[in-house]
Amino acid sequence: MDGHCDALTKLYLNPELNFHKEEVCLEVNYPRLQRAGVKVQCFAIYISEKIQAPSFEHVLQMIDVFHRKILSHKGMAFIQTVSDWLTVEKSDKIGAVLTLEGLDALAGNMTHLRILYHLGVRSIGLTWNYANWAADGVQEPRKGGFTLKGKHMLRELEAMGIIVDVSHLSEKAFWELVELYRRPFIASHSNAGTLCPHPRNLSDEQIKTIIECHGQIGITFVPYFVKSGNSPVQISQLLTHIDHVCSLGGEKHVGFGSDFDGIEQWIVGLEHAGQYENIIEALCKNYKEEQVERFLYGNWRKFMLSHLPK
Numbered sequence: 001m002d003g004h005c006d007a008l009t010k011l012y013l014n015p016e017l018n019f020h021k022e023e024v025c026l027e028v029n030y031p032r033l034q035r036a037g038v039k040v041q042c043f044a045i046y047i048s049e050k051i052q053a054p055s056f057e058h059v060l061q062m063i064d065v066f067h068r069k070i071l072s073h074k075g076m077a078f079i080q081t082v083s084d085w086l087t088v089e090k091s092d093k094i095g096a097v098l099t100l101e102g103l104d105a106l107a108g109n110m111t112h113l114r115i116l117y118h119l120g121v122r123s124i125g126l127t128w129n130y131a132n133w134a135a136d137g138v139q140e141p142r143k144g145g146f147t148l149k150g151k152h153m154l155r156e157l158e159a160m161g162i163i164v165d166v167s168h169l170s171e172k173a174f175w176e177l178v179e180l181y182r183r184p185f186i187a188s189h190s191n192a193g194t195l196c197p198h199p200r201n202l203s204d205e206q207i208k209t210i211i212e213c214h215g216q217i218g219i220t221f222v223p224y225f226v227k228s229g230n231s232p233v234q235i236s237q238l239l240t241h242i243d244h245v246c247s248l249g250g251e252k253h254v255g256f257g258s259d260f261d262g263i264e265q266w267i268v269g270l271e272h273a274g275q276y277e278n279i280i281e282a283l284c285k286n287y288k289e290e291q292v293e294r295f296l297y298g299n300w301r302k303f304m305l306s307h308l309p310k
């Protein structure tokens with residue numbers, strides 16, 4: 001399972017792209033997922049920075065694209081519930097989970113939030129890199145936490161059981177969330193800051209907190225979140241982040257969140273979703289089979305089956 005990609009944003013911005021074909025410019029497309037054996041892929045609704053004044057209308061348009069361009073492939077199936085997941089597992093279909101990256105376009109409207117839940121959105125990243133009406137992102141210079149409205153939204157998310165995703169969230173907001181929010185949460189595409197000090201990565205304290213709350217961390221393929229410096233990044237270096245999370249007690253709480261189609265640089269041998277075999281090969285050299293299975297699928301599966309509605 002892959003916990004995060006931006007293929008939906010690319011499909012939305014460029015109507016020429018075809019998810020059904022082996023499209024070079026679309027790192028996540030059906031033939032590649034199929035070839036690599038990806039069973040469940042999360043698709044994020046991310047309103048590109050290119051769009052001025054993001055609104056709820058844009059979110060709805062992207063959900064329309066999700067149905068028309070992705071779910072229209074007969075090999076794909078929409079996962080909204082535990083029962084959908086188990087049905088997908090018994091079939092040869094690939095499951096698609098719909099997520100939202102950044103609350104910006106909701107403008108504090110709780111009805112819009114509930115409508116997204118009705119439309120099948122099951123996980124919400126609170127911010128992108130900058131501040132929105134709810135909270136500050138990791139790149140916001142003032143390094144603030146939640147707004148009052150944002151705290152109210154958190155309670156609503158908790159009551160509805162939408163999975164909260166803290167990737168991109170400022171550190172101050174992260175710790176406020178730990179105080180305020182009582183459910184397990186995830187970081188769908190973030191790495192270990194101890195190995196690569198980047199604001200998008202998580203400190204050891206943050207990683208330990210996610211582990212203790214029985215959350216889930218998706219190790220991401222963004223080269224500059226894996227290693228500082230300009231030399232090409234290898235898959236073996238990506239796996240040091242898995243090692244690190246395991247060393248903090250996270251063997252059962254770590255998986256992958258590629259960020260494919262949201263990146264412009266790639267790890268060597270990990271340029272698109274069709275190349276998972278390279279990561280599997282590297283994992284198999286270092287870990288027992290049951291651990292490899294956990295990192296690639298089992299940990300995400302356990303988390304999702306515990307938090308999706310029945």
Ligand SMILES: [Zn+2]
Pocket residue numbers: 101167168189259262
């Ligand atoms: Zn992101």
